[in-house]
Amino acid sequence: MLRRRESVPFAFVAEADRFRSNVTPPPRERASASQRFGSVLIGMTVVAGLVGSLLFGLPALDHTQSSAATQKSEAAEGR
Template sequence: MFRRREAVPFAFVAEADRFRSNVEPPPRERPSASTILGRSLIGLTVAGGLVGALLLGVPALSYDQSPSHTQKSEASDGR
């Protein structure tokens, strides 16, 4: 059920908080030209889609206040 935990001296725990490894990770590989081009094309496609959605959506959401576009229901004609 319960595992027996070994006692850890306080000095070891305090030392573990400030321990820094002297092993460096391997250097990152530089992305190739095709990778950079692909990422930039994806970014431009996403940005273009957002701009296009904004250009198409703003006129649809605008409230037109001209009286020529008022709606009348047939029930209010007084038949």
């Protein structure tokens, strides 16, 4: 088996933790007021949708109310 003497092409990845750059990245742009308002509005819309689906879905999932209504209707039909 032949042995290669050259280094692995991606050997620099192993040395990445030792590398320090002297170039600082540019500062992040701050979001404008309209962008912040838009993200808050989207978040409130999502939360309102979840709360609304919970409020409309809970009565349909209530087992005691639906079984009582079924028993009353069956009793009324039997008369």
